[in-house]
Amino acid sequence: MNHDILKVSNPNIKENPTLKSVYTKRAFPYPLHIGFTTSIPVEIIYAAGHKPIDLNNVFILNDSQRLVREAELSGFPRNLCSWIKGMYSVISKAPTAPAGFRFDSWEGLDIIIGVVQGDCSNTQSLMDILKDEGKKIIPFSYPYDRNKDVIENEIAKLEATFSVSREQTMTMKRRLDVIRKKLILLDEMTWKTNQITSFENHIWLVTSSDFNGDYNKYSNELNIFIEEASNRKPFKNNIRLGFVGVPPILEDFYSFVEQCGARVVFNEVQKQFSMFYLEDDIVNQYHKFTYPYSIFNRIDDIRHAIKERHIHGILCYTQSFCHRQLDILSFKKHLEIPILLIEGDIPGKIDERTKLRIESFLEMICYEKEENLINV
Numbered sequence: 534m535n536h537d538i539l540k541v542s543n544p545n546i547k548e549n550p551t552l553k554s555v556y557t558k559r560a561f562p563y564p565l566h567i568g569f570t571t572s573i574p575v576e577i578i579y580a581a582g583h584k585p586i587d588l589n590n591v592f593i594l595n596d597s598q599r600l601v602r603e604a605e606l607s608g609f610p611r612n613l614c615s616w617i618k619g620m621y622s623v624i625s626k627a628p629t630a631p632a633g634f635r636f637d638s639w640e641g642l643d644i645i646i647g648v649v650q651g652d653c654s655n656t657q658s659l660m661d662i663l664k665d666e667g668k669k670i671i672p673f674s675y676p677y678d679r680n681k682d683v684i685e686n687e688i689a690k691l692e693a694t695f696s697v698s699r700e701q702t703m704t705m706k707r708r709l710d711v712i713r714k715k716l717i718l719l720d721e722m723t724w725k726t727n728q729i730t731s732f733e734n735h736i737w738l739v740t741s742s743d744f745n746g747d748y749n750k751y752s753n754e755l756n757i758f759i760e761e762a763s764n765r766k767p768f769k770n771n772i773r774l775g776f777v778g779v780p781p782i783l784e785d786f787y788s789f790v791e792q793c794g795a796r797v798v799f800n801e802v803q804k805q806f807s808m809f810y811l812e813d814d815i816v817n818q819y820h821k822f823t824y825p826y827s828i829f830n831r832i833d834d835i836r837h838a839i840k841e842r843h844i845h846g847i848l849c850y851t852q853s854f855c856h857r858q859l860d861i862l863s864f865k866k867h868l869e870i871p872i873l874l875i876e877g878d879i880p881g882k883i884d885e886r887t888k889l890r891i892e893s894f895l896e897m898i899c900y901e902k903e904e905n906l907i908n909v
């Protein structure tokens with residue numbers, strides 16, 4: 534292996550054994566494809582010149598039912614969250630993913646960054662399985678107590694792994710913040726000027742976790758979208774909803790809600806993934822990120838949005854077999870607003886029972902609005 538080639542291709546590469554062993558396996562060593570299980574400091578991956586890939590987005594935007602089935606055929610239990618099974622299949626299928634995958638030139642994944650604390654209770658075991666199968670794994674953790682020194686340390690470790698300086702991370706953060714400012718505008722066009730649909734808000738915000746692996750392209754497409762949407766007449770949905778919990782696995786979820794005369798004007802976790810904080814410091818940004826820490830930071834954020842966005846009710850979405858189902862207890866205790874818990878399992882369309890529950894919930898909100906029982 535001629536490492537001089539790597540140094541010419543990527544001046545950030547130093548003598549890092551993890552990266553070196555990966556590079557030696559690739560015909561075209563640069564950039565690496567870095568998969569991750571939930572939001573991580575993507576600035577570092579871009580600063581190193583690599584391609585970040587949110588595995589959740591690859592899973593859900595492709596043949597997700599088949600990917601879940603394939604994981605079950607590999608031995609994954611039926612009573613395990615479909616997102617975990619889907620991510621496993623995405624990783625284990627690489628680099629032989631079928632045509633039609635989200636990335637035009639899918640070349641597989643070189644490294645997986647697994648968030649082993651602050652996201653999913655299953656990730657650690659998933660990483661062990663993948664490691665055993667010979668995948669390169671890098672762990673990343675968000676401390677439950679939101680300790681800034683620990684967050685700083687995790688970010689510094691990731692920078693060291695990819696041989697990126699803090700200055701390089703910050704330069705990339707400033708570039709990405711330009712895109713984030715446009716996403717803030719898109720979000721305002723959702724709840725202030727009412728020109729963006731529930732699904733459009735969801736998809737733009739959720740895909741900003743990796744900017745679809747190419748932030749320049751994402752930024753250009755976002756410009757075009759905002760330009761087109763700014764010429765729309767405002768939507769006139771009667772009921773304004775908040776959506777909390779994990780992003781839905783149900784493909785027609787948002788369109789069904791809109792068919793019923795409501796619109797989601799706040800996608801809580803997706804907005805968190807978009808990092809609207811525009812902080813001067815990378816550590817502060819990931820410290821403000823509410824999703825991986827205690828539920829109480831999320832509740833403050835949701836409460837603020839309910840007031841600011843004049844939200845009439847909350848749809849709380851969780852996955853079957855997910856520990857986050859317990860969050861509903863705290864939401865119901867601390868949010869004084871109608872809340873409906875929706876549970877999804879396998880990818881696909883909403884079942885009739887869930888449709889009925891959503892319809893009944895929205896009828897109840899309509900009644901309470903007419904009777905002035907909702908104070909917004």
Ligand code: SF4
Nearest residue numbers: 614616653779852855
């Ligand atoms: S929905 Fe819950 S169980 Fe599934 S991946 Fe997310 S955190 Fe884990």
